[in-house]
Amino acid sequence: xxxxxxxxxxxxxxxxxxxxxxxxxxxxxxxxxxxxxxxxxxxxxxxxxxxxxxxxxxxxxxxxxxxxxxxxxxxxxxxxxxxxxxxxxxxxxxxxxxxxxxxxxxxxxxxxxxxxxxxxxxxxxxxxxxxxxxxxxxxxxxxxxxxxxxx
Numbered sequence: 001x002x003x004x005x006x007x008x009x010x011x012x013x014x015x016x017x018x019x020x021x022x023x024x025x026x027x028x029x030x031x032x033x034x035x036x037x038x039x040x041x042x043x044x045x046x047x048x049x050x051x052x053x054x055x056x057x058x059x060x061x062x063x064x065x066x067x068x069x070x071x072x073x074x075x076x077x078x079x080x081x082x083x084x085x086x087x088x089x090x091x092x093x094x095x096x097x098x099x100x101x102x103x104x105x106x107x108x109x110x111x112x113x114x115x116x117x118x119x120x121x122x123x124x125x126x127x128x129x130x131x132x133x134x135x136x137x138x139x140x141x142x143x144x145x146x147x148x149x150x151x
Contacts, residue, residue, distance in 0.1 A: 014093040014101070015039040021088040027079055029070040032062070036094075037069060044069065045098030050078055052102055054113065083114050 017036045019026070037044075044062065050071070051057045058081070060074035071078075084090075087107040092100050106112040 011093075014095055016091055016093045018089065018091045021079075021084045021086065021090060023084075023086055027076065029063070029065075029072040029075050032069045032071070034068065039094055048098040048100055050092075050100045050102055052082070052104070053111075056081070081114070082112075088112065 015036065017033050019030060044064070046062050048060055048062055048071075049057050050060050058074055058078045060071045060078060063070055063072040082104055084104070085107075089105040091103045091105075093102070094100055104112045
């Protein structure tokens with residue numbers, strides 16, 4: 001679910017970690033580095049919010065699996081709405097109080113901006129777990145809608 005909300009006080013001095021998006025490993029969930037857990041000060045934020053610079057937000061639940069913490073419930077929607085593809089680079093900033101802020105960079109090294117809410121074409125794109133394929137024309141059309149800018 002995408003909603004507009006105010007960005008809390010995030011800055012470069014906030015605790016942060018980065019990840020490269022690899023669909024085979026992170027389309028269903030994304031692992032938070034074990035060393036990053038110290039920033040939660042003993043209380044794991046099982047219900048969190050991820051916000052982009054465009055002030056779009058997603059509610060994403062964190063789940064422990066085999067002593068690791070993952071963005072899980074809601075993560076697939078975040079992936080879909082931001083048109084993440086292999087090689088995209090994400091930086092997550094933790095502002096405390098279960099609030100994450102993220103910047104997404106494409107393979108070209110520039111910050112990636114996906115504008116607007118999900119469109120009708122987005123609804124036709126399926127996730128890998130559905131064991132369905134995406135028509136090439138839909139993929140091309142979707143990639144043409146993604147805008148990149150330096151940032």
